[in-house]
Amino acid sequence: MTDLSSNPDNLSPFLERVAANQKANIAKFSAPYQLLRRVDTCLSTAGKNLINPKPVLAGLMLLRCQYAYKAAAGMALSGQVVEAFVMMRSCLEYAGYALAIFKTPRCKRSSWRDTPTRKG
Secondary structure, rough: OOOOOOOOOHHHHHHHHHHHHHHHHHOOOHHHHHHHHHHHHHHHHHHHOOOOOOOHHHHHHHHHHHHHHHHHHHHHHOOOOOHHHHHHHHHHHHHHHHHHHHHHHOOOOOOOOOOOOOOO
């Protein structure tokens, strides 16, 4: 067991290993990385061309999808493959929410409330 009393910062070394693993996996697995880049380019292009989306919440969900994808790609490249599944699921959920809200704008009013509102 590591004694954290002399150096309580064990996050910095972990993040340094994450960055090193990402760089190594990009170099070692060039073809799969190119696929990750192409998907990211599609999502980034959609995000950059998102001007005054109707409904607004659908646009926000698309952007959340884009950043969840980037997080999943970073985690997978660092070797945190199991943990990346959570972000991949999040990416799919955000995309699904965006599509549902776009196709049914009335969803934006009722489905996104955290708590019911009371009158009086």
